[in-house]
Every structure is written in structure tokens, then in C-alpha cells.
Amino acid sequence: MLSPSALSTITAAFLASFVEVVEAFTIVLAVGITRSWRPALIGSALALALLVILVLIFGPLFALIPIHVLQFAVGVLLLLFGMRWLRKAILRASGFIPLHDEAMAFAKETDLLKRQAADKKADYLAMAAAFKAVLLEGVEVVFIVIAVGTAHGMTFYAGVGALTAVVLVLVIGTLVHKPLTQVPENALKFTVGLMLTSFGIFWTGEGLGADWPGADLTLVALLVVLGGFSALAVRVKRGVGT
């Protein structure tokens, strides 16, 4: 039986990675379909190799940092990261900023690649587009895995969550062979924002030396409080309407 902390670590890593991988997949798919699969796959592979190198270089350094300092630093970064996602999700849910549209992102990338088709460096540009998409979204996935995993020694669980998301997106994407527009991206981002902000408060507190009442169950209470407040914020913001 997984502890609430392990369960929330897997869930947060899975959901956050799912959103990021869907965005990277859209661009790689656009490159593969519009140009060819060779630059799409080479660009993606190079980006993944660079991400692995970064993890291998920086990963072991975390073991050298005292646990309270690590929890505090990770907690603060998660607070900043989670509150940013939560704010954006609230504003999207209340109609203040447009929802992220994978079909539009796909069309934009496809259009750009078509305009570059006559260029001598078209293959290189296509490969660079895939490389950039995988690297930039991948950096976020790596941060999420390290952040939600390291502070409680649960990097394995976080890694399992992220890897499951990658495999799932690749399987679904390969089957449907088009951008994954049906993914309820804002609902996922809302959930992830709530979870990461809860983790952020929890670990910043632990980093300060606090023993939360109920230990890991405090995470559930934080989720409920933040969730209720965010739902209220969406209602209020919808009511304001400008």
C-alpha cells in the first residue's frame, strides 16, 4: 500500500509530465508529418541525450545537500512553480486567458515548416524545432521529477510517474497520429498546480523544521484548502468578467 506522500508524488509527476509531453509531441509530430521523421527523431533523441547528461551531472549533487536545506530549497521552487501553474489555470478556467490549443500549436508549427521547406537548411531547421521542443518541455519534466521526488527520497516514484506519462503519450500519439487535442489540459494543469503548491508549502515548512500534524496527511488537507480557494477564485473572477 502506497503512502499518501508516495501516491501524490506519482500522481503529480505523472500529470505534470503528461501535459509537458503532449506539448512536445505536438511539435515533433508536426516536424515528422510536414518534413520527415528523420529530423524529428534525431532532434528528439539529441534532446533526450542532453537531458540524461544533465541529470547524470546534477543529480548526484543533490545527495550532498543536507535534507532540511534541500527540502526548503525545493519547497520554495515548488511554491513558485506551482502557484504560477495554479494562477494560469484559474485564469484559463475563468475565461480570462485563452485555453492552450494543441491543434493551433500544430497548425502554427506546420505552417512555419512549410515556409522553410525551400530553405537549404530545411532539415536542420526541422531537427532544431524537434530538439528545442523536447529539450524545453523535458527540462520541466526533469525539474518536476527531481522536485517532487528528491525532498522525500521518492525520486523513483516520481520517475515512474513521469515515465508512465511519456509511454502513454507516445502510445496514444502513435495510434491516433495527430495532436492530442482531446486531453483536458487545463484540468490537468489545475490539478498539478494544486499538488505542486501543496508540496511547496509542505516542504518549505519541513525545511523550516516544522512537524506537520498528521505528517503526510497534511498534504491532503492542503490540497482541499487550496482547491476550495481556487474554485472560489474562478467563480469570483468569472463574476468580475473584465
Place this chain on the structure above:
Amino acid sequence: MKLLRQIWDELVGMFVDDGALAAQTVILVAGVTLAALLGLPALWAAAVLIPGCLVILGASVMRAKKR
């Protein structure tokens, strides 16, 4: 060079969107850390983070203009 710049922007953008939200969060954390260092029980200091984050988030959401 352009790619490095984009990677850097992406890294910063992971944590900072609304600058005021990020700045207020850092000030809140600095405040509770100082309070804990000055002798406030760690649990009390940590508990202040909860309403503090809610106020900062709420204010940031209410400030946002329609795009």
C-alpha cells in the same frame, strides 16, 4: 546562442510569470524564515505560509486583465 537564450528564458519562465506573485512569494518565505530564526515555533511559521500563499494567489488572480 538564440537557443541558449530561449532555454534560459524557459527556465526563468518556469518560476516567474506574474513578477509580483513571485516577488511576494519570496518575501513571504523570507518573512516566515526570519520569524522562525527569531524564535517563532517552526510549525507556526510554516502555518503562516498557507494563508500567505492564498492571499498572494488571490491578489494576483484579481489583478489579471482579460487577454
